[in-house]
Amino acid sequence: MTAQALQIDRELDRLDGLWEDGLQDTYKSYLAAVDGYAPADRPRLALAAALIESGLRLQGLGGRAAAAAPLLMGDLCLARASRLLADHASQTLQVAFARAIEKMSANAASGEAGGPVRDFLVLALESAR
Amino acid sequence: MIAQRLRFKTSSPTQFVDITDKLREEVRNSGLRMGRIHLQSLHTTVGLAVNENEPLLLRDFESLLERLAPTGAGYEHDDFARRFEIALDEPVNGHAHCRQLLLTGFATVLVENGDLVLGRWQSVFAVELDGPRTRELAVQLDGEFGKSSSPLSPGAAARSVGGRRAGGDVGSGTGPDRELVELELARQLLADPDPVAVPMRRLVEAGGKRLRPRLVQLTAHIGPRHDPLRAAALAAAVELLHNATLIHDDYVDESTYRRGRPTVAAAEGPERAIAVGDFYFAKATRLIAEIGNHDVTSTIADALEAICAAQIDDVALRGGYPGDHESYLKVVRGKTAALFAASCASGAQLSEATPDEVEALRRYGDLLGVAFQMADDMVDFSPSSGKPVGLDIRQRVLSLPLIYAAEDKEVGPEVRRLLAGSLGDAEVNRVTDLVRSSNALKRVGDEARALVEGALRELEAVELDGLRPTLVGLARSAVDRDS
Numbered sequence: 001m002t003a004q005a006l007q008i009d010r011e012l013d014r015l016d017g018l019w020e021d022g023l024q025d026t027y028k029s030y031l032a033a034v035d036g037y038a039p040a041d042r043p044r045l046a047l048a049a050a051l052i053e054s055g056l057r058l059q060g061l062g063g064r065a066a067a068a069a070p071l072l073m074g075d076l077c078l079a080r081a082s083r084l085l086a087d088h089a090s091q092t093l094q095v096a097f098a099r100a101i102e103k104m105s106a107n108a109a110s111g112e113a114g115g116p117v118r119d120f121l122v123l124a125l126e127s128a129r
Numbered sequence: 130m131i132a133q134r135l136r137f138k139t140s141s142p143t144q145f146v147d148i149t150d151k152l153r154e155e156v157r158n159s160g161l162r163m164g165r166i167h168l169q170s171l172h173t174t175v176g177l178a179v180n181e182n183e184p185l186l187l188r189d190f191e192s193l194l195e196r197l198a199p200t201g202a203g204y205e206h207d208d209f210a211r212r213f214e215i216a217l218d219e220p221v222n223g224h225a226h227c228r229q230l231l232l233t234g235f236a237t238v239l240v241e242n243g244d245l246v247l248g249r250w251q252s253v254f255a256v257e258l259d260g261p262r263t264r265e266l267a268v269q270l271d272g273e274f275g276k277s278s279s280p281l282s283p284g285a286a287a288r289s290v291g292g293r294r295a296g297g298d299v300g301s302g303t304g305p306d307r308e309l310v311e312l313e314l315a316r317q318l319l320a321d322p323d324p325v326a327v328p329m330r331r332l333v334e335a336g337g338k339r340l341r342p343r344l345v346q347l348t349a350h351i352g353p354r355h356d357p358l359r360a361a362a363l364a365a366a367v368e369l370l371h372n373a374t375l376i377h378d379d380y381v382d383e384s385t386y387r388r389g390r391p392t393v394a395a396a397e398g399p400e401r402a403i404a405v406g407d408f409y410f411a412k413a414t415r416l417i418a419e420i421g422n423h424d425v426t427s428t429i430a431d432a433l434e435a436i437c438a439a440q441i442d443d444v445a446l447r448g449g450y451p452g453d454h455e456s457y458l459k460v461v462r463g464k465t466a467a468l469f470a471a472s473c474a475s476g477a478q479l480s481e482a483t484p485d486e487v488e489a490l491r492r493y494g495d496l497l498g499v500a501f502q503m504a505d506d507m508v509d510f511s512p513s514s515g516k517p518v519g520l521d522i523r524q525r526v527l528s529l530p531l532i533y534a535a536e537d538k539e540v541g542p543e544v545r546r547l548l549a550g551s552l553g554d555a556e557v558n559r560v561t562d563l564v565r566s567s568n569a570l571k572r573v574g575d576e577a578r579a580l581v582e583g584a585l586r587e588l589e590a591v592e593l594d595g596l597r598p599t600l601v602g603l604a605r606s607a608v609d610r611d612s
Contacts, residue, residue: 082414
């Protein structure tokens with residue numbers, strides 16, 4: 001499954017390496033969670049969720065802090081996801097995703113284990129459906 | 130005269146507790162305009178000190194105290210068999226009392242214009258010498274009192290809600306508009322969990338020029354639908370977003386100070402810095418989404434993406450330091466100008482300005498942002514800025530004066546040679562001198578002023594309804610500054 005075939009290749013500008021390096025699998029794992037959304041929006045919503053998960057992993061949120069380069073790549077993933085959501089998601093879903101990141105980062109700042117990122121994001125997708 | 134007690138908990142045996150922010154808050158809440166704040170330790174093992182809050186220096190102080198009065202060095206005070214009427218929980222703390230003798234138990238800090246009079250690097254510390262414990266300082270404030278002026282203290286915020294200043298200039302961003310942003314920032318930070326709110330509050334309270342929120346609020350007057358509360362909500366969210374990016378930038382740049390205070394990464398570690406940055410990135414995007422204007426959300430999201438991409442470019446370019454004019458502009462357009470442009474455009478979009486007006490203001494913001502960054506680069510070479518000279522050089526931050534100096538026929542070869550090697554104090558000082566002796570600073574100043582004039586020309590097609598002088602003044606002051 002190529003990004004081009006999924007019509008999301010334009011959204012991977014500067015992130016091409018990540019797609020081959022795990023983002024593709026993460027993306028696939030969110031496809032089921034976006035089932036209830038309009039078919040045209042599903043690929044970008046799944047990609048937004050995958051970018052958030054990959055971005056937080058790159059940054060080392062909740063674990064050992066990443067070095068500068070992966071941190072900045074993680075920031076770009078979050079920003080790209082934010083733009084995808086601004087363009088393709090309802091206000092409710094934008095807010096749900098943002099709240100999920102707030103919760104996860106507040107947990108990380110408090111030194112609390114907050115559970116897997118995917119659980120938070122799938123819950124956000126389900127709650128905003 | 131106001132008398133009160135300042136209580137705090139310590140968490141380790143020896144601890145330098147920076148109480149500067151608390152004292153500032155006390156001064157603001159009291160309304161003290163001109164006078165003094167007196168402090169007195171109510172303990173024989175807590176001292177007071179005024180010094181620099183630099184984490185490694187604090188460790189030096191701790192080591193010094195340990196060398197001068199070592200723990201367990203056979204103090205007679207600790208020989209309980211020879212003492213009378215000792216409490217059951219009497220601690221073994223002769224060393225702590227001796228250390229306190231080396232410090233002071235009293236301090237007075239002057240207050241002028243409602244704020245502490247402290248040098249750039251001065252912080253006030255309560256020094257725990259026998260912790261962890263709950264401690265108390267007696268505090269007295271005396272002098273001339275006016276109205277409370279803290280926009281960020283919740284109590285003061287509540288007091289000032291109904292207190293719009295007569296004659297305040299709505300358009301200038303210095304009157305009620307500015308107060309609304311500060312109130313909104315205070316309100317948002319109040320609602321957040323301490324592990325993220327405390328570091329962000331420290332950064333927000335340290336000041337900053339608030340240019341981006343001012344641009345949002347000013348341009349929110351352009352269209353037919355002006356709603357000051359929505360504009361303040363957007364302006365505060367933009368400021369939070371800006372600060373979130375700074376927190377990550379400081380970690381990446383290994384900066385230890387921002388606005389005269391330790392960065393989040395330096396004070397609380399990189400893990401916390403990443404979490405705080407992420408929290409406020411998400412919170413700011415949520416607040417913007419909740420405003421419910423798709424154009425605004427999209428404008429800010431585009432800018433955020435540009436900032437992050439430019440930050441990656443910036444770090445990549447450090448391999449070929451100091452770079453060239455083209456790569457400089459590419460990075461600065463993303464890192465700085467993108468949010469200036471988005472602030473201008475989103476404010477206008479919020480007020481339902483026409484697409485032509487939005488685009489003109491976006492171009493104004495873009496040019497202003499680039500000019501602002503150029504002026505910022507020049508500040509690094511100004512001995513009167515209050516900031517350490519040569520910091521950008523030391524941290525190998527992209528800087529147009531350096532690029533121009535490196536291109537200079539006379540000083541260029543030496544500048545390039547020095548920048549290619551390791552940069553100690555001597556090298557940084559020499560590069561600074563070379564840049565000053567070349568015409569690099571003049572070139573950058575001329576270029577920045579030309580950009581500002583270009584920005585102002587963009588405003589000619591926009592019906593500004595009295596806002597023009599403010600936008601013109603803001604643009605010019607962004608360039609003609611020394612800090």
